[in-house]
Amino acid sequence: MLVKIVQVDKNDKYLGLIDKNKAHENRGILHRAICVFVVNNKKEILLQKRSKYKKLWPLYWSNTCCSHPKKGEAYVEAGERRLKEELGFSCQLKPLFKIYYQAKYKSIGAEKEISMILLGQYKNQKIKPNEKEIADLSWMSLAKVRAQIKTKPNKFTPWFKKIIKDKKYAENMRKICGK
Numbered sequence: 001m002l003v004k005i006v007q008v009d010k011n012d013k014y015l016g017l018i019d020k021n022k023a024h025e026n027r028g029i030l031h032r033a034i035c036v037f038v039v040n041n042k043k044e045i046l047l048q049k050r051s052k053y054k055k056l057w058p059l060y061w062s063n064t065c066c067s068h069p070k071k072g073e074a075y076v077e078a079g080e081r082r083l084k085e086e087l088g089f090s091c092q093l094k095p096l097f098k099i100y101y102q103a104k105y106k107s108i109g110a111e112k113e114i115s116m117i118l119l120g121q122y123k124n125q126k127i128k129p130n131e132k133e134i135a136d137l138s139w140m141s142l143a144k145v146r147a148q149i150k151t152k153p154n155k156f157t158p159w160f161k162k163i164i165k166d167k168k169y170a171e172n173m174r175k176i177c178g179k
Helices: 075-087 142-151 158-165 167-177
Strands: 004-008 014-019 031-039 045-050 065-067 093-105 109-121 134-140
Touching: 031 075, 031 158, 045 075, 045 142, 065 075, 075 093, 075 109, 093 158, 109 158, 134 142, 142 158, 142 167
Parallel strands: 031 109
Antiparallel strands: 004 014, 004 031, 031 045, 031 065, 045 134, 093 109
């Protein structure tokens, strides 16, 4: 089945729909995405280890969940949909900021996205990971995440590292997780 995602320009202006596989070939074609961060009352981030079935960055650690909005779907709506599909629970999400990134994965493909970072608060909902999407889960403080990225950078997705390490986003991450 062909999955279509939203192609955009550098200003996040809608250009049309593009086949998801085509958008991730070669150096990638710019498209919309969402990155969800769910935080518990200890200010720990719920991280997922991507499934071995993922074409790009399989078995890499990343934020709570990621995906692409469908045509006409708002960023928050897409995040809430994917949270339910990947982890089996819902929570209210708040848009924080957008990032642009491009990253190549071996000779297999690439990401080239404008991604909205969304924040949700975990309230002890039952988590039911979808094994087609997720290999493992872990709650981690921002300090521990940064330490892990420093010692094992090749274990994390490029977009997650950018969000965590980039000085432009540091203040936002402190607001989310403290420290």
